Amino acid sequence: MPELGRAALVVTLGLCLYALIGGVVAARLGRRRLALSARNALVAAFGSTVVASAVLFAALYRSDFSFTYVARTTSEALPTPYKLSAFWGGQEGSLLLWLLVLTGFGAAAVLLNRRWTRDLVVWVVPVFGAVATFFAFLLVVVATPFATQAAPPDGAGMTPSLQNPYMLAHPPLLYLGYVGLTVPFAFAMGALLSGRTDERWLVATRRWTLVAWTALGVGQLLGAHWAYEEVGWGGYYAWDPVENAALMPWLAATAFLHSVMIQEKRGMLRIWNVSLVILAFALSLFGTFLTRSGVVNSIHSFTQSSIGPWFLAFIALTVAVSLAVLFWRLPLLRSPTRLESVVSREAAFLYNNLLLLALCLAVFWGVVYPLLSEAVRGEAVVLGRSYYDFFLRIFGLPLLLLMGIGPLIAWRRASVRSLLTTFRAPTAAALLAGVVLLLLGAGSSIPGLVAYTFSVFVATTIAMEFVRGTRARKALGAASWPAAFSSLVSRNRRRYGGYVVHASIVLLAIGIAGSSAFDSVAEGRLARGDSLQIGGYTLVYRSLDERLAANATEIRATLEVTRDGRDLGMLQAGKNAYTIEEQVSNEVGIRSDWRTGEDLFVIAEQINPDASVQFRVFVKPLVNLIWLAGLVFLLGSAITLWPDAREQRRLVSRAAEIGLPASR
Amino acid sequence: MIALSVAAILAVFLLYTSIAGGGNPSISPSDLDGRSDTVQLAGVVVGPATGDAHADGLRFALEDIDPASGASVPVLYTGSVPDLFKPGRHIVVTGQLQDGTFVAEPGSMITKCPSKYAPKQSDDPA
């Protein structure tokens, strides 16, 4: 069947090219049927990509080792879910996943918007076509998943660290995010190319951007959780280039999400917003490039692959063309509205944008610095953790504070006196918390203490907003407090959903501060019966066991955990030795305290022949707040994304007023 | 106003990267000759690896990834050893050359898995 797969990809390439060229001709000459035809081509491209993907999935499921890709990424003994997840585990398959999501999103976006933004969609189709053509080209010419060989008896197997549930979800989610950012980009370019100056493209893509941003955020948190539990080196983020590859577009997208609110409310910052969406898209392509090209020293590196230069060229081309189009349409985008005061919500959002972009730039600089220094000085200088931590604090802490300030300042202009009144309570709460924390010993880390204090400030402002809003609705005649609360949130979904998302960031900040600024570590070589003390816990090494699983030998050291004399149960840590892959993986033991959010984290670093074990133990306060933050983040996004019947009606009536059809 | 903020941010950057200089040069064993500063050495592990990283130290040799150059340097490593460590693996380790042996900073070894998406490290966030 590989011929079918290859043929399907060729068909996709042809269709995408047609969508690009036909789309451009149709848009320039205003040809209705050709425009429809180009749009159909984009939708059909999704269909043929589905066929190609089905071929690969089937081959993986059947363990058809005549497919080189299948032999390289799976083995006979691999459990089925992991066999299927190998689809995105290797270079070519992951490119196919990208193309699948891209054509899927493209087809959906143009179909859903086909009636009420017809002259916008006519330019969106070729933009999607262009991006899809690039990926289809790579898949057909440079890196095909359908190469064949004489089938070996068994495949090479999958790296053990990839054989866990996270690997089923983390890459697809990230791809939903990366590719999802193409949608606002394509619509922005479409709006520019068609010479439109209205906000239609923003309205059409708002939910797409939110979904992509949420997927990217959750995907990163899943990756962090994976690193924490599976890789088990004691942390969750290492500022590795590939981790940063997903962080940078997420930061740019966060900035974009905020600044479009200004454009929506005040009609300002149009040029800024288009630039931001180009940046976010370029960064998502750059992120994909980083993960594949082996150009930067990373633990996730691939061998020097031929994909790299192609990506680089495409990114350069995309940025150049996008900026050229932006420059061409600059006069249309200029808006007469000016920033009225540096103390206003617009200004707060602008500072937020600047800080986010500054952080993004800092991360970017850290990633490319080795390349630049090698080119300039002949020597690659690698920037370490301290560099990133410094900038995370410098830019991240003010951002945290702004999250509490922004929503409470008035649009246009706020008087200093009103600010003092509004922020009296949160400031008092924060100062009080700061003093209490100092007394509890949080002074050991100033950035940590500051993070905590700012978090209290923001949390107070969010709580105040909910309380005030509920009270106002109750005064308007709601039946009860719960009714007032739910009607408040459902009538102002974007606003209060946004507050919930902010709350999740506060939880994230507290979790990160606690587990990195206030953690402790202890190491020791323990013989049976020996004990280790850390952070109030006492661990006694009791026994060492070995057992045989399907594809590995599992060695576990069992420890007895007590605190203040109270027995907290047993904890196991050890290693798995995988037979086929000839690799060893760390299996850490984690005990989470649900009341305090604290983790006791045990690594069995080295198991010696005399059954003594070298242990490394961490106590990480509040680390579980990070994972909780992920759930709250999802909830907040869901609230914001929830379809709003009233908003729909308004859009429909607006469309009717100029004679456009009402239905989408 | 925007211009001022941008300028301030840039200033913070350049100040940090030039003064604090939080980076180490990343080089191969063949470039190590005579250097005594702290560097990040990248190469391929040549066995056998003897000793105990948690006792007196793990000893092995590190060669250039490019087989043509043939340069090799003995390494003494203490601290956490990543699971993927074994002869033939590409690793990165930070330290200094002392009396002909590259003495690594404890816990600074990072292993690479070159052929797939596979994160694997025991980075010590000192």
Add this chain to the structure above:
Amino acid sequence: MTLALVLAALLAVAAVVVVALPFLRDPEPSSDTLDELDEEERRRLEQLEARDRSLAALKELEFDHRTGAISDEDYRTLVGPLRREVARTLQELGDGAGSSEDRSREGRPTGGRTS
């Protein structure tokens, strides 16, 4: 192998058909011009957006004031200009009113444009 080729051929044919569909369905169209918004409609759309924007801003100001996020003093300063802006956008729209009727008199479609 042959099954694969047959399926591939079917796929290619299906692709061509889907792409050619608009031309096959409508070989002699009365008009092949793309249904785009003209100058006037674009301006009207922008005016509508401006009106909705200022109305939303006014509503948000009222909401913020009611919940106590904005003080009486700030409210008094801001509400005047906002109301004037709403009035201005409504007036701009009013000047362009009746364009719907004009269009139908000219024989151009005024709504329910379907694909």
